[in-house]
Amino acid sequence: MTIQPYIINDVLPFPKNGSIGELKKLFNELILTHLPIEENGIYRGSISENDVRCFESSKQVGDYSYSLEEFFVRDSYNWLDILEAFAKNKTNIMPVLDEENNYLGYVELHDILNLFNSSPFLSEPGNIIVVENGIQDFSFSEISQIVESNGAKMYGAFISKIENDIAEITIKSSQSGINEIVQTFRRYGYNVVSDHQEDALNKELKERSKYLTKYLNI
Numbered sequence: 001m002t003i004q005p006y007i008i009n010d011v012l013p014f015p016k017n018g019s020i021g022e023l024k025k026l027f028n029e030l031i032l033t034h035l036p037i038e039e040n041g042i043y044r045g046s047i048s049e050n051d052v053r054c055f056e057s058s059k060q061v062g063d064y065s066y067s068l069e070e071f072f073v074r075d076s077y078n079w080l081d082i083l084e085a086f087a088k089n090k091t092n093i094m095p096v097l098d099e100e101n102n103y104l105g106y107v108e109l110h111d112i113l114n115l116f117n118s119s120p121f122l123s124e125p126g127n128i129i130v131v132e133n134g135i136q137d138f139s140f141s142e143i144s145q146i147v148e149s150n151g152a153k154m155y156g157a158f159i160s161k162i163e164n165d166i167a168e169i170t171i172k173s174s175q176s177g178i179n180e181i182v183q184t185f186r187r188y189g190y191n192v193v194s195d196h197q198e199d200a201l202n203k204e205l206k207e208r209s210k211y212l213t214k215y216l217n218i
Contacts, residue, residue, distance in 0.1 A: 018061055132166055
């Protein structure tokens with residue numbers, strides 16, 4: 001999916017020889033955490049509002065060159081790459097450069113999040129299953145096979161946590177066969193850490209059956 005339709009050009013890069021006072025005024029008018037800075041038409045990095053508020057208004061941006069953060073994405077990146085860049089840099093604006101390092105504009109965090117929200121992984125009704133296994137003991141092909149062999153469709157899966165060589169995998173599947181899927185994961189050695197109502201009901205029925213059997217044998 002191309003990000004071209006989401007590139008915005010309503011705020012031009014601020015000149016490196018511009019005053020901090022003018023930059024503060026610009027931040028007052030915007031709801032952006034950072035602003036891109038240019039020098040002779042070349043993107044030099046972005047400066048954060050939090051830093052600018054601490055700088056002397058009479059000085060130039062160039063006097064604080066050390067504070068420029070050199071994050072950006074390419075116009076060829078997909079939206080997952082861009083979402084990762086947002087997360088790493090704690091910003092709500094991401095400058096976009098082409099392969100020749102020409103500044104094309106920027107994308108905003110909420111637009112990329114809307115792309116994520118509209119993906120079937122989030123928008124389609126279905127089941128969320130969270131499983132654990134050793135980092136060397138699972139494969140996404142096996143996970144997909146487990147889900148689809150029980151009549152469901154995979155909408156997506158990702159590693160949501162790694163700790164002590166144990167990987168936590170979050171899976172989204174269509175709304176069918178949740179109990180069979182859960183039981184199959186267990187048979188394949190996965191620890192199912194998410195709670196499932198149908199699975200809990202089956203456990204309760206088994207416990208009651210054991211209790212009834214014990215009662216009848218008295």
